[in-house]
Structures are given as C-alpha cells and as structure tokens.
Amino acid sequence: MKIPGASHYWLKNAHVPSTLIQLADGETLGESELLNPIEPLLLLDIEIRDGVIHSLQQSATVPDEIPSVDLQRGMVWPCFVDLHTHLDKGHTWGRSPNLAGTFDSALALVSSDREKHWDAEDVYRRMEFGLKCSYAHGTRALRTHIDSANGQAKISLEVFKALKAEWQGRLELQAVSLVPLDYFMGAEGEVLANQIAEAGGCLGGLPLMNEDLERQIDRVFELAGDRQLNLDFHTDESGNPADITLRHIAAATLRHEFTGQVVCGHCCSLSVQPAEEVQKTIDLVKQARIGIVSLPMCNLYLQDRNQQTSQHFLYAPLEQQLAFNSKFPSRTPRWRGVTLLHELKHSGVPTAVASDNCRDPFHAFGDHDVLEVFTQSAKIAHFNAAYGDWCTAVTTTPADLMGFPTIGRIGTGLPADLILFRGRYFSELLSRSQHDRVVLRQGKAIDTALPDYAELDDLLVK
Template structure:
C-alpha cells in the first residue's frame, strides 16, 4: 500500500462526491487537491479536505508527497491505427492529401504488411503510448476478404501481452459498400474470432448509404458488437453521413455503443442544420471523437494550378463546443501516427490534449476539457473506472512537472513521472532507430 499526497487532479477526473464536498473548481485552474491511496494495482481511496471516497487505511502506509503537481489518471486513446503506424519512412505522402494517403497505404499494405512487420510497428507504438501514460487504446484495423486477418491476429497477440498495462481494443474497419456486397460474413467472423469490440467503416454520401448503414447495424447487432465509424472526414457540404448514421441508429433501434470519429464537415454546415444534426445525435447517444492533430494536418489543403501550396482557410475540426453543450460524449484521440495520413505524432495523449485546447479553444471550458482524453474516452470504450482517480480505478497516474494548469499548458514537452501500482515506473519512449534497423 502506498499513499501519494498533495496531488492536484483535474476536477473532471475525480469522483463527484469530492467535488460536492469542496469549493467549486476555479474555471482557469480546475483541479482538486487530493491524497491518493493505492493498494496493488488499484486505487483504494481518495481524500480531498474532509471528504473521503473509498476505504481509507487505519494505519498510514508509506507516503510520497507530490508537492502539488498536476496529476492525471492514466489516459485513453480511443481512435488509432496500429496497422498503418510508423510506415512514413517507406511510404510518405509529401502533399499531405487525404486521397493520396489512402492510395499510398493501400499499396504499402499489399506489399509489406506481414505479421512480423505489423507486430514490430504496433509493439513500438504501444511502448511509446505506455511511456507517455496511456492505459487503454483502441485501434481500427483495415478488414476485408483481402486484408486484415494477419493484423487482427497480431493485435490479439499484443492485447494478451499488454494486459495489465494497456487495455487494447480493435475495430474492424471496412468499406460499407464492400461489406454489404461480399465482405460481411468474413469481417464479422474475423471480428468474433479475434475479439473485436466494434465493427466500423467509412460511409460515403450517396443514395445507397441508408441501406448500407442498415445492413451494417443489423450485422453488428446480431454479432453483439458496437459500431465505430469514420464519418464526414472532408470539407464536402453535402456530406451528412453523421446525420444519416443517427437516423439509421434510430430507425434500427440499435442497442450497442455507436461512435463517430472525425465529423469534420459538420463545421461547415450552417448553424441551423448543424444544430438539427446534433439534436439527432443527442437522441441516439452517439459518441463523437475529434482528431485534432490528423484533421488539421489533412483537411483544407489548397494548391495553385501548377502545384504550389496556398494557405488554408479551414482546418477540419468538428463542432466540439456545440456537441459538448448538447451533453454528448466527446473525446479526442491520436488517430494516425507517422504514416501517410499524419506524418508525425508519438501516441502522447498529453500532446493531443494540448492541441485540443489550443486548436479547439477548450480553454473556455477548461473544467470539462480533461475528459476528452479520460472519462469521455473511457465511456466510448466501455471501460468503467478508467480515466478517473477514484476507488476501483487502475493505479496509474501521470505526475507532471506543473503545479497549475497555466504551467501545464505552457510547456507541452515538460517531463513527467509515471505511477504504476504502488511505485514509479520508467517513462522513456523507445528509440526510433529500432524501426530502421
């Protein structure tokens, strides 16, 4: 048993009882000063002032004073692509264009995605995520009759290897037209065999979309799987796949978790239409994931006729504030890392959080903002207790060098210490040279 004293935990990540028993968190400094008691691999109790949740020990255990450091729970990355990751060195996308990325990675997959190759890159990614403080990660895996079997098998093996450190989930990512025409049985069987949490895809606007969504939802419902879609990742004004998904969920009375990632074009719809779509989402309890790093990299690129780059007037982030205001679950995640969709990244969710606050103006709702990489992501991934500092939560903490949110947001690259169980653990990411030898 170990007691970590004097931790300043984001208010969004502590039990409601502690908030009720303490002064309201400051809008600019929304943390609660806590003492955290850990036993084994689980948080046993948390105390703030005169309020305690959980079973506080009668005999004081060994203690560590964290000195008022901003201290996060372990973080959750609810949307990644471990099959594509770390392919940039051999399959770059110099123009940074979306459709170029699809072509480049399709060619790389057919040529290079052996089990050994996927394992090497995905394990490197998980070690990076673990070094930065991630404790749960969901990856989409390209899935069809032609592709995906080996990736699913590799990630299932890694899921077992990382149990107790990172909870790894998978989503079978498919083309909805191909799923309906020929791939459904194969993809569903593969999802069951390798323990996928959801089936997903990238719906495209068109007259066949309602039937495709109905077919996908029926197959997922029969298999007992959730649905996790890439939706409206474009600047097309007529792209309303998010709205079509909500209508399909209502039409089919779908009982499992539905998540929609990206939702970029929602920002370009007029306010009245966007509000109508968001109301549909609220009626379905669809969860939304914004991908600020990847979408601000990919979306809105402009070129002269002779191929010279121009400044963008739009960068692809969805209506995060309006979605939160409607009471919807909104998370942010890494998405692609060092591949043709996004040239950089390191599975560092504190980097994602910094970018989300700065790009999405989440400084104006800072008390709720930490939820985008903690509690909201945990709800999307159906992982109770994760993303919180409370009894029953995994004993994983990120102890930053900051004593305030102002300090924390000022230095994105500041060092951090990681708690796992009753003590500190190593926080060094793997060397990139591993990937080139």
C-alpha cells in the first residue's frame, strides 16, 4: 500500500484492537462498533494531520481533495515497545554458538566472547544492528540490559549513550545494568550505580538464592533510592521451585516503601511451584506494583535442557526418567519455561512479553521483531482467543512500565506512530509473517528494509 506524502490524509477502514485505543476526554466510540468478543476490533477511519492522529471516526466523509488510503480492514497497531532486550550480546552466535543449548554453557560462552571481543567498536556495531532491525520492524521504545561487571560498563554504557543520542526521535532507549547482586556490596557497585544514573538508566541485576540475599537486595534499593532510579531484575530464570527471588524483591519493595517502578523479568520458577506458594508471591507482587516481563522465545529455548529439572514436571521418579533419557542421544523438553502469565495478569499485575536475546549463546534465533514475540507468545503461552486483551503486552503495558504515557496506544492527539498490517483479523495476523507491513513514524512511512547480516561478517573472524 502507498501512503500519501501529504501532511493531511486519512486511513480508511482500519481494524483497530479496542484495547489499544486511548480516548480523549469526552470522546466516545460506542460499544456497538465492537465486532465480536473473539475479535475485539473496531472498524475506524483514522485522520492524520501534521504527524498526529487528528481524529478517530466511523464512516468518515472525506473531501475529495484530501488523500485517503483504503486499508480494507487491515489491522492498525501503535508501534511496539520492547521492554527486555540484550543488545550488547546480540548477533554473536556466528562466533560463539551454544551447541549444548544450556544456560550454563551460554554463561561461559558469553564470558569468553566478552573477554575476547567486546571493545567499543564491536559493541557499537552489534547494538546498532539490533536497533536497525527493531526500528524497521516497528519498535518505538526499547530497554536493553548491559553486562556491567569487570569494567565492561565503562565501554558499553558509553556506546549506549552515543546510540541513544543518534537514535533520538526514532527510538526511545533505556539501559539497565546487569550484574550479580553481590556486585553491589563493594565499592564497584556504587560506581556502577553512578554510571547508570549518568546514563539516565535503571539499576538492575541478578538476584540469586543465598543466605545474604536480603542484604544484597536492600543495598540495591538503597543505591536506587538515593539516585531516584527505577529497578529491573532478572529473577528466577530456572526450573527450580526453590528459587523465590521474585518474592524477596516484592517484599523489599514494600519494606523500603520504594516509589519508583520495579520490573522483574523471567520468573520461570513460579510455574513449577505449589499453588499456595505461587499465591503468596503474586499477592506480594501486586501489592508492590511490580511489573512482570516474560521472555517466551528465549526461555522456551533455554529451559528444561538439563535432565535433572524434569523431576519437577513428570510423575515418574527421577531415577526412572534418567534411566529412560540415557537411552537416547538427545532429549525432548517437557516444559515451556514461561512464567504464569495468565495468573499474574488476571490478578492485576502489569504483564508484558519481550524479545530478550537475539542470535547469541542464550538464544540462537530472533530478529528484534516484536510481532514475532507476540505471535510466538500466543502459541507458547496459550493466549487463545483473548488476543485483543494480550496485545497490550507488547504496547501499552511496557510503555507504562518504561514511563512513556504517549507511546504504545492509538488516540486523538497522539503521534501517528503506527504499524499497518494486511492481516485483517488476529487469525490472519498471527498466521503469516506480515513482512510487508507499513510502519508510520509521525505519519510518514519509513524504510522497513532490514540490515544485511553481511554487515557483521568481519566481526565473526575478528
């Protein structure tokens, strides 16, 4: 479809998910326009003027002199928000493939790759490549975790700040530190907190179950509170039901009366815990106003690789399982690795899904395409027919958790940052790649050509 070059035009006959519409004061669209509860789409005409959504109407009469495009009921979404990524690790698979596919092997490979290659040029080019992909696919805002231990923060955060300035106006970028929480117990932890504050980022880290956990968490909250930083943690990325760092983070949020936004990612172990333990954690998470982001594609790839974890998911005794598994050269995973998305969302916890790792030892695949994230999440996490309720998980909800009230929604007076799909219904949208989507930024169609992998070839043999 060809988008007019004029500053004033209409998009006619657009299917818009009702949950993504933000109405202005006094504005109504009426319940009668909702097509049906399974496909919660409104048939609307969208007026765009000077890069802004000027009005949303039904069956608008458009003067002949004003250009219009008939979308023939193709779906229109706001641009995506990718709440949890790892741009600094991205696109290292070609030189550091994780053939074992386990979490431990991924840690070792990333550590080795970082020591050998992660100078400013290497990090810049791979991060920039990821941003090019994200932008072309229709992402408007993105948060990336940054490996920050052993002096890497100085290199990678300088790269991040340069890219943030270069992409200003196209992508809103946020950085989060990533270190084990015990890192914050020493002087280097305070230095890192200052570096994150200077970069305008979020303080974050990896809590692990240990006897000193509460003291480590308290220290992070103190550092964040002193600098007025939001917090973002990797929590319980395992199949071990004894991992309950999410509960400890929620309790600390309440204990410190923390007023900033806390986001916790992964939370995989929640799905293998007894119901009464799950309820304790969810109640605390809701009370603490914590946002949860699940990473279904990466966790599907990484989790349940270890035969020992199967004891949590099958009824047979572990000895019998191991004896059975030993007969075969490889093993089919029994567990999808995702957290309890439905239970969290139905409990009123802000719940999002995001890309996580792309083409690195933690996840061999991915292209920074949030539509792929949503599509795969719908299948992995059984979104079933409630697609319209879940599409906020890659738009409005992560935008709110990142502090962007005008991003990730469609409404009068908001920027015309939109994605136009040929798919007319969710069944069509989720069945084909939608590679021919049109991405509008301030009402103008952008170049959606993806960067060529060959751009990074020389980094593979560096």
